[in-house]
Amino acid sequence: MRTACGLALAAFAVVLPRSSAAQAQLPPFVEMRVPKAPTVVMGRGTAMLVHELHVTNFQAAPLTITRLEVLGGEADDRVLLALQDSTLARALARPGITPPPPLPERARVNGGLRAVVFLWIPLDTRGAPARLRHRLTISQGSGDSVRTHVIEGGRTSVTRDVAVIGPPLRGSGWLTANGPDAQTGHRRALIPVEGTAAIAQRFAIDYVQMDTNGRRFTGDSLRNESYYAHGTDAIAVADGIVAAVKDSIPENIPGPASRAVPITLETVAGNFVILDIGQGRYAFYAHLIPGSLRVRVGDRVRKGQVLGLVGNSGNSTEPHLHFHLMDGTSPLGSEGIPYAHERFDLVGTCRRMFAECARSAAEPRRGEIPLANMVIAFP
Ligand SMILES: [Zn+2]
Secondary structure: OHHHHHHHHHHHHHHOOOOHHHHHHOOOOEEEEOOOOOEOEEEOOEEEEEEEEEEEEOOOOOEEEEEEEEEEOOOOOOEEEEEEHHHHHHHEEOOOOOOOOOHHHHOEEOOOOEEEEEEEEEOOOOOOOOEEEEEEEEEEOOHHHOEEEEEEEEEEEOEOOOEEEOOOOOEEEEEEEOOOOOOOOOOOOOEEEOOEEEOOOOOOEEEEEOOOOOOOEOOOOOOHHHEOOOOOEEEOOOOEEEEEEEOOOOEOOOOOOOOOOOOOOOOOOOEEEEEEEEOOEEEEEEEEOOOOOOOOOOOEEOOOOEEEEEOOEOOOOOOOEEEEEEOOOOOOOOOEOOEEEOOEEEEEEEEEOOEEEEEEEEEEEOOEOOOOOEEEEEO
């Protein structure tokens, strides 16, 4: 033990310089890491890459991120995205710091802390590179002693093998609330479960059904049965095997805070079905009506088969289907993965969730994921 300890101390003495002159020669101790490699996905005619860069300050002194560029692999010098000032600050989150620091201070990372950059990269016609790297510009110190460093890292592959699936619902008027977007709550739900932080809801959609006037219910707004979405069929997006179900949670009275049960990891999704659709992909259907599930764990189901009925159980304010694809069976602890629907029709858009909605002539979209605040119809 003593020998090992001595060696470790000797190594430490070499790594940590004593003089500030020597310190300036060393690159800053910063880790850049991409926990989940992005997959190229199409959304409304544009190919996109969606991933996060975790930046951890391993030294005592604070650092400030002043610029981030996302580049292709080593032989590919094109800059896919460059963020600085307000665009950088808006893409940054600071896990564990509440309330979030105001934008100008968000890029300052004190010793031992982490920043997460949420990236949403539209690609031009040259398409996606095979690999990505990240070039980070940071500044340290203050006044006359400000030093700027440029470091590259966070290297990752780019996956092209996107899942192609059928619809999770039938019919028209489905608003893609909290759907894929750079800023939505789903996109940014980085949650540590069993020791690993993941974003299962990276591409999640809350499907709410609207009539042509943008209304979500008729009659009493406090009754689940008043909502168009309530009781509609949630259907298998592909052939698969039922991997997990929950069916014991009563529905909420519609409203922002009226939960029928305390919200825990066990109850947050309400009644749900997880369908193993192969190749390490799992489809997740949440907030179903209790007693409405038509499947059990281990059942083989066919694409289009009814799994259960859309409801308002768990952490839900009104009847809707929360749908996402993920790489494991943990509803919050898996990584969310993108997908493409064989086809849906874009029949309208809302400027904001539930607001300023306008219908348009049906526009067929093929091989795409729906984006936030679209109104769509499934065949
Ligand atoms: Zn949701």
